[in-house]
Amino acid sequence: MRSGYNYPCGRASRARLPTAPQGARRLKRPNMYFSDPFTAMQAAVDIVAGSPHPTNKVAATLFGRNVGLSRTNYWPEPILTAFGKEQDIGNSSGTVHAETACIIQAMHATEGSSICVTDPFCPNCAKNIAEAGIKKIYIDHKGFEKDFFARRGGHFQTMSMQVCEKAGVSVYELWRKDERLVPIFEAPANFVPDEDSPVYKEPIQSPTEAVFHDILAAGFKNHQKRKFAIALVSDAHDKYFALTVRAHAVTGFTMEDPEDIDMIQRHEEKYSFFQEPINRLLMYMARHGLTLLPDYLFCSQVPTSREQVNLIGAGIKRVTVGDPAKARDITAIEAMWQLSGAGILNYT
Incomplete structure (x- = not known):
C-alpha cells in the first residue's frame, strides 16, 4: 500500500528559460526558482488551461540545477498553419507532448533533473524521459481522476511504468494542497540501468x-x-x-x-x-x-x-x-x- 510523506524543500535554483515556439505556453517570468516539486507542479498547473488542445490539456515543468521551464502540449506553428488541428501527420497527431516539449526545448543539460506533469504520461514520453536522463517524475493527483486516464490508463500501468522501473526513474503522485508525495515507484539508490547500445x-x-x-x-x-x-x-x-x-x-x-x-x-x-x-x-x-x-x-x-x-x-x-x-x-x-x-x- 502506498503511503505519503512530506517532501523536504531543497535550495532554490535559478532556471534559464529558452524562447518558447509559437503555439507553446510558457511561464511569464523569464527566470523561475523551483525549490521543490510542489512549486514546479504549480507552475505547470498555472498554464495548463492555456493548452491549445480542445480536450486533452496537459502541462509539464522540467526543473533541476540548471534548467527550469514549463510547457503545454501544442501544435508547432508550421504544422498548425499548414494542416490545422484535425489532420494527422502520417499516423501521429500534429502535437508535441508537454513532457517532450520541455526536454527538446531545454537550454541546459537535462541529466539528473526532475519533471512534474499534470497528467499520467504516455509510453512514448516515458521513453523520452528515460533517455533524457531525468530521474524523478511527479504526477498531479488530479490527473488520475480525469476521463482520459480512465480510458487510457492501461498503457500507463503496463508500459509507461515498466519503462520507468527498467530505467530507474522514480515516480510519485503529488498532492499540492497537502504538500504530500505518494511513491508509485522508487528506484534504488545509485541504480544503473542496462544499456546494450549506447550512443x-x-x-x-x-x-x-x-x-x-x-x-x-x-x-x-x-x-x-x-x-x-x-x-x-x-x-x-x-x-x-x-x-x-x-x-x-x-x-x-x-x-x-x-x-x-x-x-x-x-x-x-x-x-x-x-x-x-x-x-x-x-x-x-x-x-x-x-x-x-x-x-x-x-x-x-x-x-x-x-x-x-x-x-x-x-x-x-x-x-x-x-x-x-x-x-x-x-x-x-x-x-x-x-x-x-x-x-x-x-x-x-
Missing part, C-alpha cells in the same frame, strides 16, 4: 562535409542493415562531436534477458518499448546540453511520423535520409510527403 560520441576538429561523409561511411559499415542516425553537434564550450545512434530498446532493457526480449517484442496499439534513432538522438542531445549543427543530421531511413513531429518541435528544418523509400511503416513516408510538400521539413 557513440566522437570528438571532431571541425564540422565539414568531408568529416560528415567520413562519419556516414563508418556508420554504414558498422551498422549495415540496422536503422541509425548521425548528427554533428557542439557543446557549451564550442567543442564539436559526431553522434551515432542506433535504433534500440529504450534504456533499461537488454537483449541478454529473455524476459526483456519478450517485452520488447510486445506492442500495444501504437506503443512499444523500442526507441527510434531520431528520438534517441534528440533526447541524448538534451541530456548532455548539446546543440545540433544545421545541415548535419542524417537518418538511414525515413523517421517515423512521431519523430518527424518532434523534429519540428525542436526547431529542426532539414534531415538527410539515406533511403527515402524505406521506413518502419508507410505512414512515415506519408508524413515525409506531407511535411516536405508544405515546406516544413527539407529532406535531402
Whole structure:
C-alpha cells in the first residue's frame, strides 16, 4: 500500500528559460526558482488551461540545477498553419507532448533533473524521459481522476511504468494542497540501468562535409542493415562531436534477458518499448546540453511520423535520409510527403 510523506524543500535554483515556439505556453517570468516539486507542479498547473488542445490539456515543468521551464502540449506553428488541428501527420497527431516539449526545448543539460506533469504520461514520453536522463517524475493527483486516464490508463500501468522501473526513474503522485508525495515507484539508490547500445560520441576538429561523409561511411559499415542516425553537434564550450545512434530498446532493457526480449517484442496499439534513432538522438542531445549543427543530421531511413513531429518541435528544418523509400511503416513516408510538400521539413 502506498503511503505519503512530506517532501523536504531543497535550495532554490535559478532556471534559464529558452524562447518558447509559437503555439507553446510558457511561464511569464523569464527566470523561475523551483525549490521543490510542489512549486514546479504549480507552475505547470498555472498554464495548463492555456493548452491549445480542445480536450486533452496537459502541462509539464522540467526543473533541476540548471534548467527550469514549463510547457503545454501544442501544435508547432508550421504544422498548425499548414494542416490545422484535425489532420494527422502520417499516423501521429500534429502535437508535441508537454513532457517532450520541455526536454527538446531545454537550454541546459537535462541529466539528473526532475519533471512534474499534470497528467499520467504516455509510453512514448516515458521513453523520452528515460533517455533524457531525468530521474524523478511527479504526477498531479488530479490527473488520475480525469476521463482520459480512465480510458487510457492501461498503457500507463503496463508500459509507461515498466519503462520507468527498467530505467530507474522514480515516480510519485503529488498532492499540492497537502504538500504530500505518494511513491508509485522508487528506484534504488545509485541504480544503473542496462544499456546494450549506447550512443557513440566522437570528438571532431571541425564540422565539414568531408568529416560528415567520413562519419556516414563508418556508420554504414558498422551498422549495415540496422536503422541509425548521425548528427554533428557542439557543446557549451564550442567543442564539436559526431553522434551515432542506433535504433534500440529504450534504456533499461537488454537483449541478454529473455524476459526483456519478450517485452520488447510486445506492442500495444501504437506503443512499444523500442526507441527510434531520431528520438534517441534528440533526447541524448538534451541530456548532455548539446546543440545540433544545421545541415548535419542524417537518418538511414525515413523517421517515423512521431519523430518527424518532434523534429519540428525542436526547431529542426532539414534531415538527410539515406533511403527515402524505406521506413518502419508507410505512414512515415506519408508524413515525409506531407511535411516536405508544405515546406516544413527539407529532406535531402
